[in-house]
Amino acid sequence: MQEEQGLFQTDFPPEEFAARRAKVFDAIGGEAVAVLQGAPAVRGFEVFRQFNEFYYLCGVEVPHCYLLLDGRSRRTTLFLPDPALVESPGESPTLAGAAPELVMRLTGVDAVARIEALSEALKEAKLVYTPHCPGEGRAMSRWEARRGNRIAASDPWDGALPREARFIALLRARYPGAEVRDLSPVLDRLRMLKSPRELELLRRAARLAGLGLMAAARATRPGAFEYQLAAAANFVFLTNGARGEGYRAIAASGPNIWLGHYFRNDRQLRDGDLVLFDYAPDCGYYTSDIGRMWPVGGTYSAQQRELYGFVVRYHKALLRRIRPSVLAADIHAEAAREMAEVIAATAFSKDIYRAAAQRMLEFKGHLSHPVGMTVHDVGRYSPEPLAPGLVITVDPQLWVPEEKLYIRCEDTIAVTPEGIENLTGFVPLDLDAFEALLREDSRVNTPMATEEP
Template sequence: MKMLLTPSHLFAKLLLLLVITTYISPAILSTADAQHTWNTSYEKEERPLFTTHFSPGEFAERRNQVYSEIGSNAFAIIQGAPMPMGFQIFRQNNEFYYLSGIVSPHAYMILDGESQKATVYLQDRIERREYGEGKVLSYQDAELVMELSGIDDVKHISQLQADLEEYNIGQFTSVYTHLSPYENLGVTRSIANRTLGDRENDPFDNRPGRHQEFIKHLESLTSNLEMQNLDPITDELRKIKSPAEIELITISTKLHGEAIMESMRSTKVGILPQEMEAIARYIYWKNGVDGEGYYALTHVGPDAYMNHYHSSKRAARDGDMILMDYGPVYNYYTSDMGRMWPANGTFNPVQRELYTFYLEFYEAILNNIEIGLTPQQIMSNALAQFQPVFDQMTFSKDIYKKAADEFIDSYRQRLDNPRMGLGHGVGLAVHDVGDYSVPVEPGMVFVIEPQFRVPEENIYVRLEDMIVVTEDGVEVITDFVPRDIEGIEALMREEGMLQKIDIKLD
């Protein structure tokens, strides 16, 4: 017998539904419950307002090291990134993020060497924008900002000028700030300087860099103080990565490796660079990357001879070699790796000959990286290990032997320089800051990337691997991506993503 629902019964059921949808966690809602509401997700946003990958204490320790370096008679000021023009997602510059973790546009931070306190200056909330685009930490969130980040004080940006003028007439003798252009997504210090150099050659565009404009304002407000460069201090701090930083770099590297391996599997004669890059982008964005660390270096055939060539449209021909070097940024940290493989899946005799020569030398370098050794010592040991192998090698052409001799001789000549390097650092930037000509020590993350050329035939050979140094020793974290001939050919025999899903317009 069916029970008739009275108005009181209906009210009770509605009240129960209201209680469920208001107070019960969505995680415990059943499938049946999900049929009675528009959404089972209730929070307007689920993205965190502050990074979950670093503790406030880690940022505080970085600031403490800055205090120690600048001394009690100085303060440092760091300028954050502006809101980008166009439909671009805001991303904090590396310099500001490294010392605060705060991702708000047009922010400034003062690190007071005497009080050892950090003050962040933020703009007002733009309510209309937050209504349509989501929350951004602002001055109105001062208490929340201090709670999340561990920053000592938050002030309105309008107070910054007055505070700087007060510092100028106080007991301080120096002001530190970054004198180099700021890094950001896909922007290293060197590439930023290149852009500024190009701008200087434009007679109708004499804009300085944002850092230069800021320095000019800062000089006028702190004329009694000596301006000092903060870059050398933070560069050396950034050179030594924490376990949390290494974890993010490792994730970025794993994604990078998966993208290269999937591109190898998918390679058939006729593949286009854009197809391999599409594979990489799918893997990257599916796993939540911020974006690209640099534009894709996907080279087919002689494209590779121009080692930073990009946007190639060349289809791979039977007998071409492919080089891919294209890394993501994962929660502000990037990776750098390069691999080469034959378009048809099998190394021909010439490819095998030159690649084997290069790989033997390359592996000798990797095998001799040890904690406590300088790059000069590592290279000296690598050359000593490689020389007996090289003496037994034969080459099918005189130009190959000549190129090989010149390649090895160039490294012997570098041994005359005690400040020689092996490659470059990797971290917040793909060409990370810091001096890597010093002895290898725990916390370093760097790559090697020797470049071998045969100019007469536009032949270029390059591999690149990520080396992480911890207290436990040296680890090549890209070893899971094959670089030996047999491993590459075996991987290329597997079915790839493009063979499973190949969507093209007619």
């Protein structure tokens, strides 16, 4: 309906949010309640983005909301702020000003109230679950949020409590008879395995990430700047409907490739440089992860082929072995045995390169991190066998500290019942194929996510 347009997301039906909340009810039990605090209002000219955990359970994009899941009745209440406070004249309306019946129909919650009613709703609770981890906002992962909290806490002129800690303190002060427990581990487990609709968003994010990287590669030439490569990719993201970037661009060249999470992107490219590029969009609260390295001049040097070619071969060895019901440690061990034979048969040009390759056999982070609502998504998958619905990165990495060289290539894969789906696998990986990509027309174009690369 016209009056509903733009008020609520369309990627998930209310039934999916209800199913997620049902799993929370099962986890907290029939004597507890769970309460989540939504993200605060923005303080500038940017579009509001909800915290991931809050969005995951209801899809509501209104600042200063609260969501109460009452395990005693298995009913969910959404507490909305006064629309006069969060809606400005001349801006788009939000669910805060919508009729409660419409809000309940769109979101699937059982009741809607103003935030002033939350105090009464919590009055009789004896066991309250709430996330103890910081909320993840725009282009943010939990670890980056925690780092920001630590920096603020160490500042003698700041030292303010993080928002989530302040909320926990208020719950304990206002309801001294209630026990407050951490809901984050419950939500982390739920977010680890993706639903079919989540996988569709991850496919779209991966598609745009790959198309953006290919556009950046085509725009590479001596004299260009790193930020121009990032701009070429971001142009693809935005013209295909992304909400922005899932994380800041890594567009490192020359000596900057040694910095794994380099972000300044202000160096001018030089012939002979190697580029490390890693960038992905935000598509409906889901992102991706991809990494490739390529030569500025269009042709890999003998040294670049030696090192990057070895990492690409390691990458393929890992991909061949990923399957459900096996441990990540076993996949690492299997790939290491294959690559040990490759090292033994390879005449490396320098002893330090052979030593770097040997160290790769011992590194346990080549199957890197989960990907989902953030690029470094929540949860620890490695202690358990891989399961269908898990989405992680394959990111073999090689370090040559003597020459400040950091070499890697990365894809985002989804574990399936049969093996894997390489979500970013359409982007050239082999060195010859990537050199052919670099020779393609470099004029600015607008590749669409529905087109073949």
